[in-house]
Amino acid sequence: MEFEQTIKLKKQPRIIGSYTIVGPKEGQGNFGKYFDYIMKDDSFGEKTYEKAERKMIENAIVGVIEKAKLLPKDIDILLAGDLLNQIVSSSYAARAFQFPFLGVYGACSTMAESMAVGSVLVDGGYFDNVVCCTGSHFSTAERQYRFPLELGNQRPPTSQWTVTGAGSCALSLHGEGPKISMITFGKVIDWGVNDVNNMGAAMAPAARDTMLRHFKNTKTTPGDYDLIVTGDLGKLGSEILIDLMEDEGVMLGVNYCDCGQMYFKREQKTLCGASGAGCCATVFNSYIVEKMRDGQYKKILFLPTGALLSATSTQQGDTIPCVCHAIVIEM
């Protein structure tokens, strides 16, 4: 290991393809024109929202294999996870394919975790082509984590809107695309927030911890990146992160942004913005990868965050432990 928590990838696996699929509300948001597929309605022709989420993930896997100009038989392994209990959306989606499956869980940081493990499998020469995927669905997350949809409960001002969408990327040593050069693996951080309607505040300390460790280990500063982008801290959470970093003497400037904060338009009334595993997965695998391929961003630091709670842990009065993994991607 070169640095504590941070690894350098010698061969630097490339993102040879990426794919996104989202719901109609997401399609009307700020990244609408970058997504590969926008569903007409969020049930996606299925009888339950859970089955719709599964179908989105399945389509994101099929889609990325095509976009990477590969065939299913070229894929060595799938790494995926989601927010549903027992990550069933991913496991059931994986059933449709003839390649092996590893289930990963990092809540809304799952895109980073799947890319981290996938990068290592490719960089180490164990596999040639790996697919990483995650997603979330507003209606399944809402009824699993919070309240029945029929209740129509009022959303507090700190709440965020779970993205209905799935994103995927294919990693390989062969082909063209942005390269994954470094990964900083995050610790579980819990500063005592217990408000399940304020995920941004819960997750900001985890982003702070991983970001500080990353800058220290790699001897870089915010100015070394064209873009520093967190996953789904939202409006409040990203403000908190900026404050926390300032307290440590690190000034996050105009090159810092948050996928959740940018996702929706103001008139879409999502309060603190977007969240969910599908949030950064769909922004990264559409807009960000495209801007890297265009040469607009040459080096980015991608920091998806995840809140590792469950409805049961909340009911038993626990606070919310969070995690954040950082990935450096270069063009």
Next chain:
Amino acid sequence: MEFEQTIKLKKQPRIIGSYTIVGPKEGQGNFGKYFDYIMKDDSFGEKTYEKAERKMIENAIVGVIEKAKLLPKDIDILLAGDLLNQIVSSSYAARAFQFPFLGVYGACSTMAESMAVGSVLVDGGYFDNVVCCTGSHFSTAERQYRFPLELGNQRPPTSQWTVTGAGSCALSLHGEGPKISMITFGKVIDWGVNDVNNMGAAMAPAARDTMLRHFKNTKTTPGDYDLIVTGDLGKLGSEILIDLMEDEGVMLGVNYCDCGQMYFKREQKTLCGASGAGCCATVFNSYIVEKMRDGQYKKILFLPTGALLSATSTQQGDTIPCVCHAIVIEM
């Protein structure tokens, strides 16, 4: 990649320590004398069974670090997962430590998945010391997957008893212990079983698929291993596996056994035997590792299986997709 689905580890990470902690019923079972710690009662001094499960996992992590003669600061990363929604037992346990955390989920195959990813991280030179851990608790699993404990529902003859216990191992290139030499990653297999009280029947086809692929890829036969051990197929599931393999012309002989089938004594009335992520995790990290260190087993094939369902998928009428990963361990 040397073979489809199967990877060879060049440096062969060693299991430099392993630790197990179990409940009182498990302590009275066939492996009682091999476990490191037997709890006096399965609430482990906590107010809820969920918190007891978390404490077991935390103790298994502390325990293995000590047994590997390491300090917490020597650990580079923790790979863990469990059966509770959002793998909260592992995530909350990870909060107590200053090393990074990757959450993995493969239901009762989680021990194999954590060892597989951990082995790659060590073998590839990314990290020096990795801890892999999983566990389960009868009372948390029963009330999450099936019925409230207070209901006292009758268990059908095919049911298995979720092990209350956690097992962990530390992997490193430095130190003594059994070596991990090959891994065959499993596909998600679903032959249409939808009876949540017959996990053995649901999982046997996944064990068959991975085992057949493993023998083919590595050009080995059952006779090349001192021990072939599945995770928690139980009495019925392991019989089904023997039949399925015989249909393919592969005869599993006296060197084949199943952790779930062997776990409890007949008078403990667990019907088809043990199950749960803690089942093979506690047998492997106690009895099996000890017998390898003693020289009784020189080469084993370890095949934990997992049923990737959730209560929601069951309620929505889905069948049970399963997975099995195979790990070759040599002394």
